[in-house]
Amino acid sequence: EVQLVESGGGLVQPGGSLRLSCSASGFTFSTFVMHWVRQAPGKGLEYVSAITSEGSVKLYADSVKGRFTISRDNSRNTLYLQLSSLTSADTAVYYCVRKVSTYWYYDLWGRGTLATVSS
């Protein structure tokens, strides 16, 4: 089955860190650009970060630049997002998404993992 499964969310204190993982299966993970998208409570979806298929180019939304780090391990079919210097504004469900080849929309989503930043 073609799917993405996120893990690693949880409760963390302000200023803390969290590492999210996304396990891909059912397709050739190493050939796809992958993104992270998040949704804060009561808000719309928001692009967070992107990584090229081989991992050489990494991009970030201004809201997370310098605090979040995206990476991937194609041998393990896994995408990662390291979150640090977290604030309450980072509380959200984080989705791992597969970008279609030419355009910036997504044809496969995971169910998401919730990161809650609170003292």
Next chain:
Amino acid sequence: EIVLTQSPGTLSLSPGERATLSCRASQSVSSGYLAWYQQKLGQAPRLLIYGASTRATGIPDRFSGSGSGTDFTLTISRLEPEDFAVYHCQQYGSSPATFGQGTKVEIK
């Protein structure tokens, strides 16, 4: 960045009725690069429409998209029980891609 405003916030309809969802952009979306996603509670969002009007693989033909420039519409011709969900629009004509805040279609 382009701001997308979806309306209404909530749409209360009965099975079999027609649903019309609106997505309005703060500036023109180039080449009609607009997508729609369906999200059911606890499930992964699913791509419905891309290029404003092209249905994704496996999407029933009761779902249709239209529009250009700044005004786009998702229409569900006859609501089935499984269609009650939240719908998101996304523009990908300008970087960064941005999303609307979602429209919830609920059972009346």
